[in-house]
Amino acid sequence: MKKFDRSVIDVIGNTPIIKLQKVASHVESEIYVKLEYMNPGGSIKERIAVYILEQAIKRGDLKPGGTIIEGTSGNTGVGLAMYAAVHGYKTIFVLPDKQSIEKINNLRAFGAKVIVTPTNVAADDPRSYYSVAQRLAETTPNSFYANQYYNLDNKMAHYHSTGPEIFEQTNGEFDVFMCGVGTGGTISGTGMYLKEKMPNVKIVGVDIEGSILLPFFKTGKVVEAKSYVLEGIGEDIFPDNVDFSVMDDMVEVNDKESFIMTRQLLTREGIYTGGSSGAAVVAAIRYAQQLKEPKKILVILNDSGNRYTGKIFNDEWMRNNGYWDNTLNVTISDVLSTLGKGNDDVISMSDENTVSDAVKILKQENISQIPIYSKGNLLGIVNEKNVLRSLFEGKISLGDNISIAVDRNFELVNINDLLDKVASNLIQRKTVLVEKDDKIIEILTDIDILNFMSNRNF
Ligand SMILES: Cc1ncc(COP(=O)(O)O)c(C=O)c1O
Numbered sequence: 001m002k003k004f005d006r007s008v009i010d011v012i013g014n015t016p017i018i019k020l021q022k023v024a025s026h027v028e029s030e031i032y033v034k035l036e037y038m039n040p041g042g043s044i045k046e047r048i049a050v051y052i053l054e055q056a057i058k059r060g061d062l063k064p065g066g067t068i069i070e071g072t073s074g075n076t077g078v079g080l081a082m083y084a085a086v087h088g089y090k091t092i093f094v095l096p097d098k099q100s101i102e103k104i105n106n107l108r109a110f111g112a113k114v115i116v117t118p119t120n121v122a123a124d125d126p127r128s129y130y131s132v133a134q135r136l137a138e139t140t141p142n143s144f145y146a147n148q149y150y151n152l153d154n155k156m157a158h159y160h161s162t163g164p165e166i167f168e169q170t171n172g173e174f175d176v177f178m179c180g181v182g183t184g185g186t187i188s189g190t191g192m193y194l195k196e197k198m199p200n201v202k203i204v205g206v207d208i209e210g211s212i213l214l215p216f217f218k219t220g221k222v223v224e225a226k227s228y229v230l231e232g233i234g235e236d237i238f239p240d241n242v243d244f245s246v247m248d249d250m251v252e253v254n255d256k257e258s259f260i261m262t263r264q265l266l267t268r269e270g271i272y273t274g275g276s277s278g279a280a281v282v283a284a285i286r287y288a289q290q291l292k293e294p295k296k297i298l299v300i301l302n303d304s305g306n307r308y309t310g311k312i313f314n315d316e317w318m319r320n321n322g323y324w325d326n327t328l329n330v331t332i333s334d335v336l337s338t339l340g341k342g343n344d345d346v347i348s349m350s351d352e353n354t355v356s357d358a359v360k361i362l363k364q365e366n367i368s369q370i371p372i373y374s375k376g377n378l379l380g381i382v383n384e385k386n387v388l389r390s391l392f393e394g395k396i397s398l399g400d401n402i403s404i405a406v407d408r409n410f411e412l413v414n415i416n417d418l419l420d421k422v423a424s425n426l427i428q429r430k431t432v433l434v435e436k437d438d439k440i441i442e443i444l445t446d447i448d449i450l451n452f453m454s455n456r457n458f
Contacts, residue, residue: 049079051157071133074103163193184242
């Protein structure tokens with residue numbers, strides 16, 4: 001049992017990497033995720049808490065019995081509080097009021113003093129959580145301000161821990177590293193290490209709509225920050241730990257799609273993680289969709305879903321805040337696999353046939369629609385209702401060429417398109433033909449979509 005003579009601090013890190021099985025099945029790239037919520041306190045931030053404190057102790061900035069102070073969105077607080085519990089320090093945390101109550105309660109349960117400040121004030125406002133934390137650090141005797149935004153030990157923690165761990169686990173056999181950017185520590189430190197070992201790796205940051213980081217990265221301009229609900233990613237300041245030079249690209253996501261993906265990660269992959277992880281997966285899929293060839297993408301999932309039971313994992317909160325959209329992120333491929341459709345080629349005809357030939361095929365094959373091609377090009381659809389009506393009204397006769405009965409009101413959609421695209425075309429009464437590898441593999445109807453939705457309990 002000697003090998004177990006260790007504290008909870010010693011088992012931080014060594015988190016597993018797995019491959020997403022379903023939510024990214026519509027992209028050719030492979031998306032792997034590193035489950036940082038499997039750290040003992042539930043997030044990646046324990047890595048930086050330990051490193052920052054151990055460096056402070058080495059430098060003599062944190063002394064025995066001292067008070068650790070931090071302005072934290074919660075996760076860093078848990079890491080610092082864990083270290084404080086094991087090594088006997090006091091803690092004071094300052095949190096903006098948009099943080100989930102679970103995070104606040106969790107910190108208080110550690111015995112920490114928690115001060116909640118308003119979210120919607122500028123960073124330099126004396127009421128902001130940055131300013132309040134700073135003031136407390138200046139006025140509390142024998143205190144140490146962890147200062148994860150400006151203390152470069154945050155970045156170095158990832159350079160010494162997350163980066164080498166990923167490289168050892170994967171042998172560097174991936175092409176793109178992606179993670180959310182908040183303080184910037186994860187992307188800058190991990191990115192710096194990986195670039196030293198893998199000169200061709202692409203480091204891609206994930207930002208949230210409303211943050212000032214991505215606009216600055218893309219345009220060099222400082223825009224005005226707008227509010228967003230997602231916790232952990234995005235800033236209204238430029239922390240010293242954000243090193244734009246390490247990043248090859250940045251991808252922007254919004255609150256709604258991030259929250260919906262967070263829910264899908266749980267229901268479809270069994271991955272119980274927080275909103276910033278949903279954001280990172282949405283961004284990874286978006287990044288993969290614009291690649292010319294498939295790549296292996298490794299994404300950090302920062303924290304546990306436990307912290308968001310009152311928000312993202314609360315149906316009422318999702319509905320009340322307008323985040324509940326049943327079809328967002330569902331692809332046509334998801335619909336076909338749920339319905340067990342799209343496995344056979346669709347029966348089609350050339351425009352050299354007659355109306356009578358088409359009627360025979362409709363009857364023989366027990367189908368209601370046939371795509372009609374003219375010299376290899378899709379002309380439109382013959383549908384039993386239209387044929388019946390036209391025959392009945394005497395507008396066509398059985399011996400006529402089939403092209404006379406062709407309905408050109410159709411839309412071709414790709415198997416990787418979102419369900420949204422099908423629904424909006426069906427509502428406009430267009431016929432929706434699903435294409436895969438330039439072949440039509442299915443014709444989707446209203447009842448298919450209704451079946452899918454009832455199957456998924458929408
Ligand atoms: C849940 C969550 N996601 C993402 C991040 C961003 O990581 P970093 O601060 O290293 O940029 C944080 C940081 O606070 C976080 O708590």
